[in-house]
Amino acid sequence: MRISTxxxxxxxxxxxxxxxxxxAGIQSKISSGKNFTSLAEDPVGASRVVSLKRELSQLDxxxxxxxxxxxxxxxxxxxxxDITNGVQRAEELIIQAGNGGLSSENRLQISYELExxxxxxxxxxxxxxxxxxxxxxxxxxxxxxxxxxVDGTYTYEGDxxxxxxxxxxxxxxxxxxxxQFLFQSVTMPAGSSVEGNVLNTLxxxxxxxxNDTGAQLGDGIATALDRLSQxxxxxxxxxxxxxxxxxxxxxxxxxxxxxxxxTQGALSAIEDLDxxxxxxxxxxxxxxxxxxxxxxxxxxxxxxFNYIG
Amino acid sequence: MSSGLLSISTQALTANQSALAYTGQNIANVNxxxxxxxxxxxxxxxxxxxxxxxxxxxxxxxxxxxxxxxRDQSALSSSEQQAKKxxxxxxxxxxxxxxxxxxxxxxFEALQLAVDDPLFIANRQLFLTEADSLVSTFKNLExxxxxxxxxxxxxxxxxxxxxxxxxxxxxQLNVKIGSLSASGQNINSLKDERDQLVKExxxxxxxxxxxxxxxxxxxxxxxxxxxxxxxxxAAVLGIRDGSPDPSQIEVTLSRGNVVADITxxxxxxxxxxxxxxxxxxxxxxxxxxxxxxxxxxETMNQLHREGMDxxxxxxxxxxxxxxxxxxxxxxxxxxLGARTSLTFYDVTQLKASDYEVEITGLNTFTIKRLSDGAxxxxxxxxxxxxxxxxxxxxxxxxxxxxxxxxxxxxxDGFTFSLTTSGAAQRGDLFLLQPTINGARxxxxxxxxxxxxxxxxxxxxxxxxxNSGNAExxxxxxxDSEDTSYLRPGQLTEPVEIVFNALxxxxxxxxxxxxxxxxxxxxxxxxxxxxxxxxxxGEPIVIPDPANNDLFQITLANQPNPGDSFLVEYNTDGVxxxxxxxxxxxxQRAETSNGYSYQDAYGQILAEVGSQxxxxxxxxxxxxxxxxxxxDSLESTRGVNLDEExxxxxxxxxxxxxxARLITTYQDIFDSLISAVR
Numbered sequence: 001m002r003i004s005t006x007x008x009x010x011x012x013x014x015x016x017x018x019x020x021x022x023x024a025g026i027q028s029k030i031s032s033g034k035n036f037t038s039l040a041e042d043p044v045g046a047s048r049v050v051s052l053k054r055e056l057s058q059l060d061x062x063x064x065x066x067x068x069x070x071x072x073x074x075x076x077x078x079x080x081x082d083i084t085n086g087v088q089r090a091e092e093l094i095i096q097a098g099n100g101g102l103s104s105e106n107r108l109q110i111s112y113e114l115e116x117x118x119x120x121x122x123x124x125x126x127x128x129x130x131x132x133x134x135x136x137x138x139x140x141x142x143x144x145x146x147x148x149x150v151d152g153t154y155t156y157e158g159d160x161x162x163x164x165x166x167x168x169x170x171x172x173x174x175x176x177x178x179x180q181f182l183f184q185s186v187t188m189p190a191g192s193s194v195e196g197n198v199l200n201t202l203x204x205x206x207x208x209x210x211n212d213t214g215a216q217l218g219d220g221i222a223t224a225l226d227r228l229s230q231x232x233x234x235x236x237x238x239x240x241x242x243x244x245x246x247x248x249x250x251x252x253x254x255x256x257x258x259x260x261x262x263t264q265g266a267l268s269a270i271e272d273l274d275x276x277x278x279x280x281x282x283x284x285x286x287x288x289x290x291x292x293x294x295x296x297x298x299x300x301x302x303x304x305f306n307y308i309g
Numbered sequence: 310m311s312s313g314l315l316s317i318s319t320q321a322l323t324a325n326q327s328a329l330a331y332t333g334q335n336i337a338n339v340n341x342x343x344x345x346x347x348x349x350x351x352x353x354x355x356x357x358x359x360x361x362x363x364x365x366x367x368x369x370x371x372x373x374x375x376x377x378x379x380r381d382q383s384a385l386s387s388s389e390q391q392a393k394k395x396x397x398x399x400x401x402x403x404x405x406x407x408x409x410x411x412x413x414x415x416x417f418e419a420l421q422l423a424v425d426d427p428l429f430i431a432n433r434q435l436f437l438t439e440a441d442s443l444v445s446t447f448k449n450l451e452x453x454x455x456x457x458x459x460x461x462x463x464x465x466x467x468x469x470x471x472x473x474x475x476x477x478x479x480x481q482l483n484v485k486i487g488s489l490s491a492s493g494q495n496i497n498s499l500k501d502e503r504d505q506l507v508k509e510x511x512x513x514x515x516x517x518x519x520x521x522x523x524x525x526x527x528x529x530x531x532x533x534x535x536x537x538x539x540x541x542x543a544a545v546l547g548i549r550d551g552s553p554d555p556s557q558i559e560v561t562l563s564r565g566n567v568v569a570d571i572t573x574x575x576x577x578x579x580x581x582x583x584x585x586x587x588x589x590x591x592x593x594x595x596x597x598x599x600x601x602x603x604x605x606x607e608t609m610n611q612l613h614r615e616g617m618d619x620x621x622x623x624x625x626x627x628x629x630x631x632x633x634x635x636x637x638x639x640x641x642x643x644x645l646g647a648r649t650s651l652t653f654y655d656v657t658q659l660k661a662s663d664y665e666v667e668i669t670g671l672n673t674f675t676i677k678r679l680s681d682g683a684x685x686x687x688x689x690x691x692x693x694x695x696x697x698x699x700x701x702x703x704x705x706x707x708x709x710x711x712x713x714x715x716x717x718x719x720x721d722g723f724t725f726s727l728t729t730s731g732a733a734q735r736g737d738l739f740l741l742q743p744t745i746n747g748a749r750x751x752x753x754x755x756x757x758x759x760x761x762x763x764x765x766x767x768x769x770x771x772x773x774x775n776s777g778n779a780e781x782x783x784x785x786x787x788d789s790e791d792t793s794y795l796r797p798g799q800l801t802e803p804v805e806i807v808f809n810a811l812x813x814x815x816x817x818x819x820x821x822x823x824x825x826x827x828x829x830x831x832x833x834x835x836x837x838x839x840x841x842x843x844x845x846g847e848p849i850v851i852p853d854p855a856n857n858d859l860f861q862i863t864l865a866n867q868p869n870p871g872d873s874f875l876v877e878y879n880t881d882g883v884x885x886x887x888x889x890x891x892x893x894x895x896q897r898a899e900t901s902n903g904y905s906y907q908d909a910y911g912q913i914l915a916e917v918g919s920q921x922x923x924x925x926x927x928x929x930x931x932x933x934x935x936x937x938x939x940d941s942l943e944s945t946r947g948v949n950l951d952e953e954x955x956x957x958x959x960x961x962x963x964x965x966x967x968a969r970l971i972t973t974y975q976d977i978f979d980s981l982i983s984a985v986r
Contacts, residue, residue, distance in 0.1 A: 002945070005949050007940060010943075038918075039921055040399055040919075043914070047912060049911075057418060058417075061418050065425060068426070139764060139768065142881065159768055161768065161882065161887075165886075304950070304955065305950065305954055308958060
């Protein structure tokens, strides 16, 4: 085939430009460390990256959710265990007060100590977190959990709402317990206007220890002990559900971490450059470009004009 | 006879000199683009005269290959233009500053912090900041896309200017070639020049060249036959605002007083490629981004309106979102007093497409969805009534009152209405762009962190004496448009759900009581029944007295007869996170045609990516194709220096030999003279 002189040059230019642009392409991949630097290079990969990054961002969120839920549950657990100890001490005092050998003076002493215990327990049940939110008021976080009435009894001012937190893609954990569940655990006789909780149980016991004697006192103490055991069984139920939730948090955290690793791996497989393959490619393209330089250098020397004249 | 020798040698000298001159011309133009080598053709004189003459100077080219190069050039310029534009779009969408998905991640991360601790003001403030930055990301992205569209206009103007000057030059060359050709002069290089101009022109539009007089005059036509240059006259192209959508410019062609829109006739070339990029890539991407903004704002707003804020008030819209789309009437429309509106009845059903509405007769019309070409005919649409569901095919109603006709069409989530005085005229066209403004008109509506409605407005309290283990799973507001029954601080209709004694079949039923007056509970019938069957996990729907569903409570597990649940306004429920949690759950919800927000965005990226990929492949293929055509053409018409060197020697030797004829003649003549002397 006939070839025009300019074709030799345009062909050589075309080859060299193409070689250079391919070299630049692989060079930019190597310097960025990314498998693709534009959507066009891997359209499906680009959309997968969006959803994988969302997964990672959510896993991060779940991790911080788990941490804060753990803190909140531990805070509740500590308060509940203090309350449990307090209730045990009160139980001992009440049993002591039922001892027939005590003088009314002695019983008065005990009643004072029980009064202190009521204040102490009320303080614990009205616990607030570092930001001042009442721990056990349900959704009414700015409302003091238990309010003392003029007659000395306490009423629960919160509600039964608990807070749910997402800790895995389809797992929600209750991060709070309502005072309704924790403390309003005493069954009161029908028609009683006093709410059934530990504080009112103690208030009524103090009343009985101070004023009653004989069989009446015995009844008062027996009722109080029965109610305290209801209180304690609810508290220990709460402690074990909190423990269960903490366990769930641990396993959710572990499976989230596994999932995080998998996702990172999948993301890296799409996004990150395979350096070994890339450097082979680089060498190949370099060789091709050098070959086109060399062949051009040889061809451009050939001309009939070099031989005539 | 001897004087014949002198004449032969003179002729040969002249002819070979001329051949040498054109060899020189070829060598001189070895690097001239578009140059066709020329060859001097010799012929013997008519017998009995002896001698040689230059028969013609041939321009060696192949007009079919030339035309082929023009076509391939148009195809290449079109794909080059599209590849460059989409590369910009590509890099714009991968860059982090406009990465919507990252902004959405940050938004939901901040929301989850508020879910953890809804009472903490700093969390609320952070969420507002992230929401604001998400809005900015939407707006920035749309702004950049809009800028790209504006740049297209500027570029189209400059291309049209170039086209006009090229066609003007071609028309002038036609005149020049005609007159030189008439006087028998060499017009070869002018033809090269004209072919080169046509090649320049084919970079902008697809052209055909025809000639009725053997290549003296070239008429240049657009691919569909519209003449750009005929003889000495060149048509003038221009740019004007589009119709119906003024922002979508169109290309016009003027001949005399006639101005025609030729945008769809441009074929390939950079100008054609630019419009095809605008119509098939840029505009759809803008519609998609707009739709995503609309769906996101509206679905968030809907939930936010169902929540209660820190002040105990019902939530308002979290985002300002476009309430209307764009509807344009064609400037040729004949209907009198036409007014249009485009609103939404369900943003989640919106499609990222423009629609063309055409009135096809008295009370009939068609709608074309431009993204996929789907046709909707009024004869297939159901009648639109307030209670009717809009089907796949759309619904419409026509009514006239007070001398006005009103057409209302519902389709794909939008409502288009057209009001005209008298009937709408056949042939009238309207362009609908439901989602194009979605991102541009988006804004943050709430600025005070206290106004974020993260709590549920309802509180459901199990009676302390309940002995069953039924518990509340979820509370859902059913009508987020009208929450007026949820007055701050009170529910206009507080209710109690009471579980009755097992019925005759041993099944658990419940009755709902209105306890506005606690001492005097009134039964609220549900679907006309006072007692309804309880199924764990099935929602209990509470209606108002007019039987509109207000909200629903879902319980799990089994209650015992006598158990009851009190439903009241969530007064002081500042620590409740139920609504924030519901909002956070939207991150993975399939809100947008079966995709979550971010998956929908991923789809847009994949779409842009694969289009960019296809265009790049076409661009590279077209480079190769044009290269091959140019190679064939060059191998025919291009100068080869070795060939010219050979010819140089060939003609030089013939010239020397011819000169030798003269000396031979002189020798003969001298011999003759001396013999005679």
